[in-house]
Amino acid sequence: MDRGRYTCVLPDVGPDAPLVTAMRARELGRKSVVVGDRVGLVGDTSGADGALARIVRIAERTSVLRRTADDDENTAEGRLERVVVANADQLVIVSALADPPPRTGFIDRCLVAAYDADIEPLLCLTKADLAGPEQVLGYYAELELPYVLLRPDADLDALRDLLAGRVSVLVGHSGVGKSTLVNRLVPDADRAVGVVSAIGRGRHTSTSAVALRLPPRPGVGTDPGWIVDTPGVRSFGLAHVSADSLLHGFPDLVEGTVDCPANCQHTAEEADCALDAWVAAGKADERRLASYRRLLASRSGEGDSREPDQRNPGDPLEGS
Numbered sequence: 001m002d003r004g005r006y007t008c009v010l011p012d013v014g015p016d017a018p019l020v021t022a023m024r025a026r027e028l029g030r031k032s033v034v035v036g037d038r039v040g041l042v043g044d045t046s047g048a049d050g051a052l053a054r055i056v057r058i059a060e061r062t063s064v065l066r067r068t069a070d071d072d073e074n075t076a077e078g079r080l081e082r083v084v085v086a087n088a089d090q091l092v093i094v095s096a097l098a099d100p101p102p103r104t105g106f107i108d109r110c111l112v113a114a115y116d117a118d119i120e121p122l123l124c125l126t127k128a129d130l131a132g133p134e135q136v137l138g139y140y141a142e143l144e145l146p147y148v149l150l151r152p153d154a155d156l157d158a159l160r161d162l163l164a165g166r167v168s169v170l171v172g173h174s175g176v177g178k179s180t181l182v183n184r185l186v187p188d189a190d191r192a193v194g195v196v197s198a199i200g201r202g203r204h205t206s207t208s209a210v211a212l213r214l215p216p217r218p219g220v221g222t223d224p225g226w227i228v229d230t231p232g233v234r235s236f237g238l239a240h241v242s243a244d245s246l247l248h249g250f251p252d253l254v255e256g257t258v259d260c261p262a263n264c265q266h267t268a269e270e271a272d273c274a275l276d277a278w279v280a281a282g283k284a285d286e287r288r289l290a291s292y293r294r295l296l297a298s299r300s301g302e303g304d305s306r307e308p309d310q311r312n313p314g315d316p317l318e319g320s
Contacts, residue, residue: 001035006021008039018047018048020047020051023055027056034085035211036088065088066117067113068081072239085209085228087167088117090121092170093171094124095126096175098130104139107123108288109236112246119169122162124159128150139285139288168225179229187215212227
């Protein structure tokens with residue numbers, strides 16, 4: 001989308017087919033059109049210079065990835081729900097292993113959003129030449145979370161295999177190398193690339209979400225898939241996710257709630273919450289429980305909703 005105009009791709013056309021420019025028809029009312037939507041077009045769909053079609057229908061969405069600017073549903077920011085992308089199959093969470101350091105609190109939020117949207121997550125760890133993945137992978141050991149390690153100039157075949165035949169949306173903090181990765185996957189994408197500041201924070205470079213068709217791979221006949229590049233974000237609010245769904249973003253903790261009393265809120269103040277014993281028995285990482293309870297607290301507007309690594313970047317995994 002760009003200033004009220006939408007770039008559309010017709011089905012069953014080759015990568016060199018012209019793109020169709022369209023505007024949203026008035027009869028759609030307040031229905032919003034977002035990246036990834038399948039739409040019905042009328043009018044001039046030739047893609048010729050100056051041609052303009054109209055979007056008259058939005059097909060039912062198979063998935064909707066959402067976020068809010070704030071966790072607290074009692075605030076205006078928390079109630080303002082943003083659709084990131086429609087009809088995605090996979091959420092690729094891009095995180096650097098160093099410069100800036102990994103922020104597991106942000107990854108946890110993305111996992112909650114993915115599970116809530118019924119989208120498969122994939123952890124993409126960049127800058128593997130600067131640090132090892134052991135700490136991050138150890139934190140998610142109980143989840144069997146699929147992941148891929150990337151080093152500069154290394155081939156991307158393993159990642160391309162995981163993207164093939166899917167619509168994958170890429171999210172990540174600014175500075176983690178997401179735009180650089182997109183440019184390597186789609187050389188014609190020309191996404192702006194920024195730098196990391198001295199305090200380990202990236203500069204926003206991508207300014208709007210855009211769907212990009214992955215180029216075909218020589219000798220591989222399968223559909224290479226699509227990626228949706230999104231602007232770098234510093235927060236991923238979850239006010240739109242119910243408390244029950246929030247727990248399912250932590251599958252390593254779900255079984256531990258079986259022995260909880262009825263209507264247990266699973267907070268640290270719940271004396272009979274079984275999650276503490278579950279962690280004490282070594283069945284889940286205590287940092288995962290702390291992250292879950294931090295998200296619970298931020299939903300009610302209590303405490304600091306930022307992850308510990310954002311408040312004190314000295315140890316990115318401490319308490320995350």
